[in-house]
Amino acid sequence: MRSTRNFPLVAAVALLALPVIAGCSSSDSSSTTTKPASSSSTTASTIDLPATGSVNGFTLAVTSAPHTGKVGSTSITITAVLKGDVKAATLDFSVSSSSSAAKGKPATDQTVKITGPGTFKMPKAYSPTKAGHWAATVTYKPNEAGSSTLSVSGLPPVEDSSPPFPQLVTVVTEG
Numbered sequence: 001m002r003s004t005r006n007f008p009l010v011a012a013v014a015l016l017a018l019p020v021i022a023g024c025s026s027s028d029s030s031s032t033t034t035k036p037a038s039s040s041s042t043t044a045s046t047i048d049l050p051a052t053g054s055v056n057g058f059t060l061a062v063t064s065a066p067h068t069g070k071v072g073s074t075s076i077t078i079t080a081v082l083k084g085d086v087k088a089a090t091l092d093f094s095v096s097s098s099s100s101a102a103k104g105k106p107a108t109d110q111t112v113k114i115t116g117p118g119t120f121k122m123p124k125a126y127s128p129t130k131a132g133h134w135a136a137t138v139t140y141k142p143n144e145a146g147s148s149t150l151s152v153s154g155l156p157p158v159e160d161s162s163p164p165f166p167q168l169v170t171v172v173t174e175g
Helices: 007-021 098-102
Strands: 051-055 058-065 068-070 077-084 089-097 108-114 118-121 132-142 150-153 169-173
Touching: 051 150, 058 132, 058 150, 058 169, 077 089, 077 132, 089 098, 098 132, 108 118
Parallel strands: 068 169
Antiparallel strands: 051 058, 058 077, 077 118, 089 108, 089 132, 132 150, 132 169
């Protein structure tokens, strides 16, 4: 009785056919670009999306506005949305330039006491008095001992690096 081993042959054929099955193909050095069909839907850019963080069953989503402005006519606002299992806490809203952050002193630091989920705004808008990059930060500080603190910030983690959430940075230029 003769035994046939076709498995390696079947596997090789399947691997060769994979690019065709997956919709891929190889070609010579020339290429063709196909434009996607027009669509009536729009895609939000990263700058329009909230910066988010989550811990212990809740989410903190933060937005700030505007994204650009001029000295003397720009007021930065911050909004925080808490969803999920939110405990009583304090929300700390701050706006910092990189130099004020390096000194550990934000340009403004405002707090709001909360008792559960909801939408919360920085009590008073901040108006920068000099040009620069101004980063918004919101920190959730729970009242309950042993609970996790959560910060969502536009400040870069290391000086001269990119901010983790560029949508939380307002670029202010001279008026």
